[in-house]
Amino acid sequence: MPRVKKPKYTMAEADRLFSLLIREAGKCFKCQSTYHLQCAHIISRTYKAIRYNPDNALCLCQKCHFYYTYHYIEWEDFIDEKLPNRRQALRKLALNYQTPDYPAIIEGLIGQMGIGI
Numbered sequence: 001m002p003r004v005k006k007p008k009y010t011m012a013e014a015d016r017l018f019s020l021l022i023r024e025a026g027k028c029f030k031c032q033s034t035y036h037l038q039c040a041h042i043i044s045r046t047y048k049a050i051r052y053n054p055d056n057a058l059c060l061c062q063k064c065h066f067y068y069t070y071h072y073i074e075w076e077d078f079i080d081e082k083l084p085n086r087r088q089a090l091r092k093l094a095l096n097y098q099t100p101d102y103p104a105i106i107e108g109l110i111g112q113m114g115i116g117i
Helices: 011-023 062-069 072-082 086-094 102-113
Strands: 037-041 057-061
Touching: 011 037, 011 057, 011 102, 037 062, 057 062, 062 072, 072 086
Parallel strands: none
Antiparallel strands: 037 057
């Protein structure tokens, strides 16, 4: 009998899928580069309530992501200029903590990406 591969329902798998979803933008939100794309959270991903919210992430190239990681005030200014009111809306959501339901999160991300498990 062939062995059936079970889907992984872990935070690491959810992070991987979320990063893929955000990087589907295909270019850096800041400089339009298409190289070394990464998922950058607007508000830290430590806030589980918004960790997998697509409104809380942008596709950035490695260079821009590294810069803004170490220049947080410039990051906030950039977000406020390009996406007015986004940070304020996310802050309200971030404080509404709920234990993550990884199977539901992963299935939702897969649905958004249009791929099968």
